[in-house]
Amino acid sequence: MTQRVANVPVNAVSPDPTATVRLHVNGEEVERTVSVRMLLSDFLRHELGLTGTHVGCEHGVCGACTVMIDGRAGRSCLTLAVQANGHEIRTVESLAGPEGDLHPVQEAFKDCHALQCGYCTPGMIMNVVSHLEADGDLDLTDEGIRDMLSGNLCRCTGYLNIVSAVRRAAELTEQSHTEQAGG
Amino acid sequence: MKPPLFDYASPETIADAVSALSSNPGAMVLAGGQSLVPAMNFRLASPSVLVDLQRIPGLDTISIDDGVIRVGAMVRHRDLELDDAVNAVHPLIREVMAHVAHVPIRNRGTVVGSLCHADAAAEMPLLLVLTDGAVKAVGPKGERIIAARDLFQFHMTTTRDADEIVTEAHFPVPGTGAGLAFDEFARRHGDYAIAAIGALIEKNGDGTVSRAALAACGIGDRPTRLAASEAALTGTRLDDADLEAAVRAARDEITAPDDMHATNAYRKHLTGALIKRVVAAAAARAK
Ligand SMILES: Cc1cc2nc3c(=O)[nH]c(=O)nc-3n(C[C@H](O)[C@H](O)[C@H](O)COP(=O)(O)OP(=O)(O)OC[C@H]3O[C@@H](n4cnc5c(N)ncnc54)[C@H](O)[C@@H]3O)c2cc1C
Numbered sequence: 001m002t003q004r005v006a007n008v009p010v011n012a013v014s015p016d017p018t019a020t021v022r023l024h025v026n027g028e029e030v031e032r033t034v035s036v037r038m039l040l041s042d043f044l045r046h047e048l049g050l051t052g053t054h055v056g057c058e059h060g061v062c063g064a065c066t067v068m069i070d071g072r073a074g075r076s077c078l079t080l081a082v083q084a085n086g087h088e089i090r091t092v093e094s095l096a097g098p099e100g101d102l103h104p105v106q107e108a109f110k111d112c113h114a115l116q117c118g119y120c121t122p123g124m125i126m127n128v129v130s131h132l133e134a135d136g137d138l139d140l141t142d143e144g145i146r147d148m149l150s151g152n153l154c155r156c157t158g159y160l161n162i163v164s165a166v167r168r169a170a171e172l173t174e175q176s177h178t179e180q181a182g183g
Numbered sequence: 184m185k186p187p188l189f190d191y192a193s194p195e196t197i198a199d200a201v202s203a204l205s206s207n208p209g210a211m212v213l214a215g216g217q218s219l220v221p222a223m224n225f226r227l228a229s230p231s232v233l234v235d236l237q238r239i240p241g242l243d244t245i246s247i248d249d250g251v252i253r254v255g256a257m258v259r260h261r262d263l264e265l266d267d268a269v270n271a272v273h274p275l276i277r278e279v280m281a282h283v284a285h286v287p288i289r290n291r292g293t294v295v296g297s298l299c300h301a302d303a304a305a306e307m308p309l310l311l312v313l314t315d316g317a318v319k320a321v322g323p324k325g326e327r328i329i330a331a332r333d334l335f336q337f338h339m340t341t342t343r344d345a346d347e348i349v350t351e352a353h354f355p356v357p358g359t360g361a362g363l364a365f366d367e368f369a370r371r372h373g374d375y376a377i378a379a380i381g382a383l384i385e386k387n388g389d390g391t392v393s394r395a396a397l398a399a400c401g402i403g404d405r406p407t408r409l410a411a412s413e414a415a416l417t418g419t420r421l422d423d424a425d426l427e428a429a430v431r432a433a434r435d436e437i438t439a440p441d442d443m444h445a446t447n448a449y450r451k452h453l454t455g456a457l458i459k460r461v462v463a464a465a466a467a468r469a470k
């Protein structure tokens with residue numbers, strides 16, 4: 001039996017192509033010249049030292065690397081830094097205030113004991129923040145919250161406390177909106 | 184788990200994008216990256232050049248006219264899902280999209296990217312096939328319309344030429360009175376379907392079925408119409424025996440081999456249960 005050689009196109013790639021990218025990260029403009037194959041997750045962690053963004057699977061399944069891209073949650077491991085050029089990125093480091101005062105979602109995770117090792121937490125929190133900031137009503141039934149969290153895996157908690165924390169975060173957010181409107 | 188070397192191009196016109204594709208063997212289109220970047224991280228894909236579509240103006244629009252919903256190449260899943268005008272004329276789109284991955288993936292992934300990726304278990308290709316949709320492809324020889332039934336060849340392979348860019352997807356608005364439904368079985372929420380069925384039912388004044396369209400994914404090497412089951416339902420009142428006949432007529436279409444998710448026999452069982460459930464749901468919505 002003879003085997004046909006597959007007609008594989010020859011890759012004509014430069015040795016290590018680079019590009020200069022300019023991103024808005026947590027309100028600041030940053031500019032770096034990086035390899036075009038650098039993932040946004042690695043850009044945040046290694047170029048900017050923002051190690052709050054965690055890396056679990058690097059194929060979109062675990063959600064640990066979730067950040068906000070132009071105001072909506074997205075996987076930083078499935079986004080190239082060059083794709084994020086000119087876009088606005090928010091990471092978990094942007095949430096707490098300068099004095100260390102926690103964001104309502106962080107507060108709720110703390111109150112409800114919604115983390116153990118904390119590996120999944122930054123991705124969980126950025127996903128929840130993105131949902132809370134989006135227009136439209138949230139489905140805060142257990143099923144609705146589980147649907148919201150379905151793209152974030154946690155190996156420790158068993159999720160029950162995370163579900164409670166999301167509900168608590170929605171309450172805290174609601175409260176702070178009413179207080180702002182009232183005062 | 185890092186992408187292999189490639190060159191990156193970020194053209195600002197379709198013409199430049201097409202020429203970047205046709206002048207570089209092994210070049211690939213990059214849309215939302217939610218299928219291509221993981222494939223590159225796994226080193227399953229190693230394009231010579233990535234042609235990023237995001238900076239080409241005008242590709243992120245959704246329009247509805249002449250009974251067709253036109254979805255541009257950079258429209259993210261989430262934008263189509265949340266579009267109220269689309270939901271008003273074609274509510275099945277929102278229902279189906281709830282099954283496509285998770286919100287953070289849908290925030291980035293595009294509808295057209297999903298059609299071009301053509302996973303045999305993907306939901307949006309099923310919807311295009313169910314409703315006789317089409318895509319518009321632009322290449323060095325100009326543009327052409329590819330009907331859904333001619334687009335999907337087998338798992339992850341379409342009849343799009345390597346130097347063609349799909350600029351829009353066309354989802355026809357279902358006729359008034361048509362009832363549509365969809366359901367799938369997946370191990371975890373947001374996974375690709377182990378088996379999924381979509382149905383469109385239209386009825387005559389006397390309650391008999393005037394038109395039945397059935398499409399499936401996850402059960403073979405591509406999304407497919409279940410023509411024999413459609414024939415078995417047409418003209419009937421969808422009695423139990425008619426549904427059983429439609430289930431039997433679908434058996435030969437379930438060709439997926441045993442894999443780690445399900446055996447072929449289990450997929451046949453699932454497909455049968457889904458056909459009955461989804462046809463009944465579609466019929467209940469038909470007016
Ligand atoms: C964890 C996870 C779960 C998922 N679950 C599901 C699921 O349940 N169901 C489902 O359907 N999908 C699922 N997906 C895939 C997701 O829907 C992708 O967004 C989609 O398949 C591809 O869209 P994209 O814009 O990201 O395309 P890309 O990844 O950018 O491209 C995908 C392919 O299409 C080609 N392509 C893209 N756009 C064009 C164009 N305009 N013209 C020509 N070629 C083009 C690319 O070259 C590439 O080969 C999942 C993904 C992940 C990471």
Ligand code: FES
Binds near residue numbers: 065076
């Ligand atoms: S590291 Fe990005 S989803 Fe797992």
Ligand code: FES
Binds near residue numbers: 115
């Ligand atoms: S707290 Fe450990 S993975 Fe979630």
